[in-house]
Amino acid sequence: MTTSTTVPRAGRWERLRDSYLLYSFKRDLVAQLSLLIFIAMVAVAILAPWLAPMNPYDLAQIDIMASEMPPFWMAGSDDAYLLGTDAQGRDLLSTILYGARVSLIIGFGAVALQAALGICFGLLAGYLGGRIDAFLMRLADIQLSFSTLMVAIVVGALVKAIFGSSTFSAYAVPLLVLIIGLAEWPQYARTVRASVLAEKGKEYVDAARTMGLPSRRIMFRHILPNTLSPIFVISTVQVANAIISEAALSFLGLGMPETHPSLGSLIKSGFDYLQSGSWWITLIPGAVLVALVLVINLLGDWLRDVLNPRLYKG
Template identity: 80%
Template sequence: MTTTTTTPSRWKRFRNSYLVYSFKRDWIAQCCLAIFLCLLLGAICAPWLAPMNPYDLTQISILDSELPPMWIDGADPLFPLGTDAQGRDLLSTILYGARVSLIIGFGAVILQAVIGVTVGLLAGYLGGRIDAFLMRLADIQLSFSTLMVAIIVGAVIKAIFGGATYSAYAVWLLVLIIGLAEWPQYARTVRASVLAERSKEYVDAARVMGYRDRRIMFRHILPNTLSPIFVISTVQIANAIISEAALSFLGLGMPETQPSLGSLIKSGFDYLQSGSWWITLIPGTVLVVLVLVVNLLGDWLRDVMNPRLYKG
């Protein structure tokens, strides 16, 4: 009598994986993921959750400017978190602004990964002069701070295209600026992983079978380097959001008419001494919480990907 064994589904293998097992035992990771999902869903559903549309000028009145949050005397129940200097509902601008910041964060990380992974694969697999040239290029960029590179690139783009064009395409220009400033992080990590993988037997077998270098790099070596890429990506999302906030604060980011967490902080900075602290403090708190939970999730993922470090 023959017995047949059924292969477990992908979902079942995922539920029984070490990743899920570790996540169930780490309450900090669970809390961080819950907070991040709430912020993400709030940003995605901003058109339906926000009491007002900060882009609709017919819903904004300058007479409602600088109203305090609902727990302070003089507040208006229509604006639970108060209003900014333009009379926009702060809760609505935070929801819309978080969406812009997350778009920039995820978009910049995707661009960084595409450039950095490609450069790292080429440098690690081909070696020789190509490796030396690409890594020296990465070293030159790493010798400058990320913010400095972003400021230089942003100032050049703004000078070439003008302030009006820059403001109209600010989201995608910031994705480009931050993406170009951070790709060496991926390139160096992927290169190190490729150097360890290219001498293994499965790569030699692929060469013997006559596969092209492009297929070997992207179909065989790249899947074995995904773990560090995932870990870097979580940290880089937080870094990209912080970079956007810093550039907005310096006047090279999102304009005040297109709210992001960074532009909201900048718009309320001049009103701190007048007593309207909530315009800066509340968006700043949301930014800190968002960056903190993403970084903590990145730390947990890094430890799980390296079980020797995990102590959950």
């Protein structure tokens, strides 16, 4: 009589512990520092209402007489304002914390919308092919011919003309998420389509078809999980691009209003005061924006190298 032994399946933590992803991360100091800085920046942005010395949205806490106060290391500074104040008398540290939260919300929200649209369209185009593929890819080509700035101008002009500037300011965050998301979804669609074309001819897809599984289940339950690697990589790049797009639109007056700080609107609000010597109003938020985008791009570069199947992983 023969006995069979069942090998227990490794749990998720065991698989992660033994994966090349964690192996590579432990040996990449740049990736570790980038992730640490990114987590710290996200944490302080989320905890802004509790960490910020004052609420920049509360007019009762703003002292116009304390406008353009320099940072603590310069002469004429005030200990109550570590990074100084802006032209409206708001504490710059507080506005940066609140502004970073707004920028991150717009960045991740826009990428979520891009991914939802791009993944659905890419799956349909790659799996179904034919006229649907041709139509969706031509739609993507048309969309790519319109820049994010052009889409923002059109949508912003329509909203302001129909509902007024006050409504645009009140709903600036969801509008920017919508604008940036609609402008950048073809990046995901093209990437997913290429991955689907490589996967749909494999044996596990043929087996799923033979079993009579519906196309929707085959696409989302079988093909999509095998296309996640390029999606993760492009998402890191797109988050950084979305944050930069928000900053650019706010700087041009098409994004967040100055009364609702984001990193872009903070840079814009202090740009006119560079000549007068109040450089900190623009340069300090600009440095925070550069640091945030830099660590996201560094994490994206590391993730791209780790998930590249052409690299040797021995």
